[in-house]
Amino acid sequence: MIFVVAEHKDNKLRPITSELLVFGQRVARDFGEPITAVILGSSTGDLAGELKTRKIDRVLRAEHAGLAEYNPDTYVQVLQSILNKDKPFLVLMGHTTQGMDFAPRLAVRLCGPLISGCVEYEKQGERLILTRQIFNAKMNMKTLVRGEPPYFATASPGAFPGDEVESGGNAEVIVFPVQLTGTPKRKILNRVEAPKGQTDLSSAPIIVSGGRGLKQKENFNLIFELAEAIGGSVGASRPVVDAEWLPREYQVGSSGQTVSPRLYIAVGISGAIQHLVGMQTSRCIVAINKDPEAPIFKVAHYGIVDDLFKVVPALTKIFKDLRQA
Amino acid sequence: MKEKHGGEVAVISLGGEEAARVLRSSLAMGADRAIHLLDPKFKDSDEFASAAALAKAIEKDGGADLLLAGVQSDDLGSGTTGTMMAEFLGWAHATVVVGVQVQPDTKSLQVQRELEGGINETVELTLPAVLTIQFGINQPRYASLRGIMAAKKKEFKVWSAADLGLADNAVGRAGAAYDVKEILVPERKSRVEVISGTPEEAAAKLVEKLRKEAKVI
Structure with missing residues (x-):
């Protein structure tokens, strides 16, 4: 059985x-x-x-x-x-x-x-x-x-x-037929939903997410700039939140928010399963990562295997130009 | 917790020289004493056998009020050893803990667990208890030079399988509940279209595809 x-x-x-x-x-x-x-x-x-x-x-x-x-x-x-x-x-x-x-x-x-x-x-x-x-x-x-x-x-x-x-x-x-004996050693007191703050990503149509590949907190500006140029929201993978580059409310994945936007751009995110389950139903997924073996490419529709520090500014520039045109 | 409520902090680990290093640095960071389960017979132990040996050692040592473990390791990441120890010891437990408050009057703890979807749950546990702690709950202290020197004088027990009264077939590979057949790089069943060119070319091609092909922008 x-x-x-x-x-x-x-x-x-x-x-x-x-x-x-x-x-x-x-x-x-x-x-x-x-x-x-x-x-x-x-x-x-x-x-x-x-x-x-x-x-x-x-x-x-x-x-x-x-x-x-x-x-x-x-x-x-x-x-x-x-x-x-x-x-x-x-x-x-x-x-x-x-x-x-x-x-x-x-x-x-x-x-x-x-x-x-x-x-x-x-x-x-x-x-x-x-x-x-x-x-x-x-x-x-x-x-x-x-x-x-x-x-x-x-x-x-x-x-x-x-x-x-x-x-x-x-x-x-x-x-x-259930028979419960003894007193449980654990008692549930309450459950609260963590404040989503300004970053409720669940209804965002476009999300640009950054991961550990950004190397340090300051480099996350690249993600904010791209998100702004494209008119999207910013998300992050767990290591970014653990390293305190961004608050927890930005986290996409099984212990963060589950998202399903029209366009999800994953930058420098290797794609641990905990992250993938939080975003894999997105309509279009783009992965930018220099490691061609990164699991994120398994769920992506489009991939660029290159240095994100070169690709992301190039993308931001195109979107800025498009907006002005 | 010790500074607030008194008591003693002991660190315990099963493994080879790398475990000894972790124990020594824990002593330098302020733990009071260490127990190292060291024996060639422990080699290739799985979570089941490791948890059984660790629980046995804690009992031999006279028990404890609280046992803190990680949620999961960086390598095998099975997330089971701490909770299995709780079962071997017959203690209460809570997993994925992000906050702890001690309630000394009732010999209990209030702990916050991190659940899916950003939900935090508060539960009360009777002591003794095992907690598996989520990454990032505390900032580790630095080991000061004084701490490193003091660590050398602290108690450091080394126990073998025989010291714990564990039979040869209960430890290491023999005591494991499963065999590792193979470790391999996963196959990727990919649908991805990789866009080539210089970063500028690739970026331009991608935007074109997002507009004309995927029609998402």
């Missing part, structure tokens, strides 16, 4: 859930294992109904007032009792702040290998090979899990195409 742990928020399935189902459906096809989607929460009826239409075999609803909010203690406890009742082969979770918060605990508790941040999967003979990215997505590592199942994996957001999830199933929906 392949288990997919659904992730949801505000009574909606999160995009990672479809991506996990695609991952699960591919493994199911190759290994002939059935799929169970597990959804934990306090009111999961609608979402279970949605999961049921996917091409899977079973939906397990673990429903309890104590599961209204995500908590690693309750999640691990419930998942452990679910998995103990079955013969799990592979348990799939999101490589998200939620999935990564409980997956390592679950794997250790059930004494199974955990491959985190999977981007690819293949079957070799009878063995399961899971590929994860290392060295900030510059290299891939193929891993062979050891020992008897269950095996655990978290999937990188964006690595599996959620829109390719197969529908047409009529899975059985089963309510799993």
Whole structure:
């Protein structure tokens, strides 16, 4: 049995859930294992109904007032009792702040290998090979899990195409009787959205983003100048924000803003998966980077492989001239 | 935290000479003592085996109130070791932490976690607890010359797998939960159209394409 742990928020399935189902459906096809989607929460009826239409075999609803909010203690406890009742082969979770918060605990508790941040999967003979990215997505590592199942994996957001999830199933929906024991060691107090300030990029039609390739804070002027000449907004990759060249509200990516502008120009951004998931649905993506192997070129439509310190001023000049014309 | 609430700061690491260097520089920056898990048998350990050995060492050392780890490493970046240690120890934990407030009266912590989409979550944890700390939460202190000199007199324990009572098949490659089959440069299934020429030519061609072909400006 392949288990997919659904992730949801505000009574909606999160995009990672479809991506996990695609991952699960591919493994199911190759290994002939059935799929169970597990959804934990306090009111999961609608979402279970949605999961049921996917091409899977079973939906397990673990429903309890104590599961209204995500908590690693309750999640691990419930998942452990679910998995103990079955013969799990592979348990799939999101490589998200939620999935990564409980997956390592679950794997250790059930004494199974955990491959985190999977981007690819293949079957070799009878063995399961899971590929994860290392060295900030510059290299891939193929891993062979050891020992008897269950095996655990978290999937990188964006690595599996959620829109390719197969529908047409009529899975059985089963309510799993939840018993929670003990007091959780973690208590959720509140959640606040960080102020977006003047840089709500979610509706910007044109974004020019800069990355570590700019080398130092002062050079970010090149990005502001190009953005101004083209009439766009400014964004940044995580390393820029970590280095405090720009405040966090400029950050595009999984821990920053998700954007989908008409035109996205990535300057000196190598394109770690965390950045790509935040901008890869942009209509037109331009990458300017001197490293032809940079992952950003994988999602770009147009690329210039050259020194950004020469290309960007040239671009700015053309746009300025166009504006004056 | 020590300056505000008292206590002692110990640093622990599993690895070879590079781990010893990190421990020594941590002592120079002000940590009180160090534990180095050093043994050729630890070689090629994965996250599972490393977390088990580190947790064992912390128990042998008499436990702690708080264990701080990083969210993920720069190299393998699996983001699992800290949380696995919490499970081995049976402690509370929180990942991707960007802020910590100690509540000494209730033996608990309030911590802020960074979630997707710019959302910060505040949670309360009972101690002992493990936190995985997000990059950039603090500015590391410089090691002063005095600190470097003082570090030489501080306690520096070196423990082997046998010291921790760990069997040969529980450590290193033998204790790992998976094998590394291959490390390779990823294939790029690219749709990108690379624009050539001098920077000025390429810039001009790009603008032309954005206007006429993609029609986005």
